[in-house]
Amino acid sequence: MSKTIQGIRGMNDALPIATKDAPLPSTAWLYFDGVVRDWLAAYGYNQIRTPIVESTALFVRGVGEHTDIVEKEMYAFEDSLNGEQLVLRPEGTAGCVRACIEHGLLYNQTQRLWYTGPMFRHERPQKGRYRQFHQVGVEAFGFETPDADAEMIVMLADLWQRLGLTDLALELNTLGDAAERAAHREALIAYLEQHADILDEDGKRRLYTNPLRVLDTKNPALQVMAEGAPKLADFLGEASRAHFDGVKAYLDSVGITYSINHRLVRGLDYYNRTVFEWTTTKLGAQATVAAGGRYDGLVEQLGGKPCPGVGFAIGIERLILLLEAEGVAMPADAPDAYLVHQGEAADRAAFALARQLRAAGLKVVLHAGGGSFKSQFKKADASGARFAVVIGDAEVEARTANLKRLVGEGGGEQITVPLAELAARIRA
Structure with missing residues (x-):
């Protein structure tokens, strides 16, 4: 008799009840889904659904050719029938932008959209980091002022309150505009070249292709070097500073606390100006539960007319793990x-x-x-x-x-x- 076929490593089942091998029960997912639908409806967002399979070129152009996602993590393959290069989507923003351009949703109009579903990255599976994982993504198009950035952050603060979560902290940064990042990049490369002898393998690989990501290193031996690197904040122009000051002023006005993290850059190339992460201390190394920022150039980069955008994504598995870690009651949808x-x-x-x-x-x-x-x-x-x-x-x-x-x-x-x-x- 042949051996029983097992599920693929890092792609997990959600069973009606939690087990050792499937710790996230479907009842928790159903509870979270219901909260999310009501929460997003309160902010006037409409759902969009995009395919799991997209063109590989979408993410090479959108996410960035030299990001870890494109270089090492995508499930890319060739369609055996027509030779088309395809990929299981590793994130949701690029596909959402593609759909908006393709169907004319951004022509002389604004859009507030959300989606949910599985994403795929070939990573080393561990608690809170899986090869098939699920996200809720929220995107707003056509809004260039700092109130749109701030509302994204406030939306998440409201969700934490609805869910009864308390162990979440907000980190905030600005990446400026293209010219400012280019000037900073030049200074950063010069600085990193002076420390090339201590860079690890990832740092050397990123030195000339994506030097900002070197600052995001988790290697303890590189922390002092990263802290001493030129800060992007010192290269910001008046408009970028004013935008970031505006975001902070809106957050201050409603009592949202935050810390400025000058090394927060995110792993996707499309971000500009505001970036943010909500983190927890209760999930070990997988501390980021939700993250996002502004990406004003992405629509044009993918073939549309210039249109500002801002958004975020929530890791559903991590959020459910956090709900359990904080002992939040998740009522089951029991029969009457x-x-x-x-x-x-x-x-x-x-x-x-x-x-x-x-x-x-x-x-x-x-x-x-x-x-x-x-x-x-x-x-x-x-x-x-x-x-x-x-x-x-x-x-x-x-x-x-x-x-x-x-x-x-x-x-x-x-x-x-x-x-x-x-x-x-x-x-x-």
């Missing part, structure tokens, strides 16, 4: 009733009753497979339902059902209810 039945007439009546109760807006599990009342009640208890609705042949004749509370105060109490009143009594 479990329908217990025995007897030939009762079986048919229960089948019809379950449909009627669902039509009345209740969540009902109809017992299947037969068994004694005792065995059915065990399954009713295990289901998490609030009530058991019990029907035997005698109840069919009387057009009644026995209603028994399974959870909460009054557990075990059983009353007889006319079928016509059953839905109302369960709701009450």
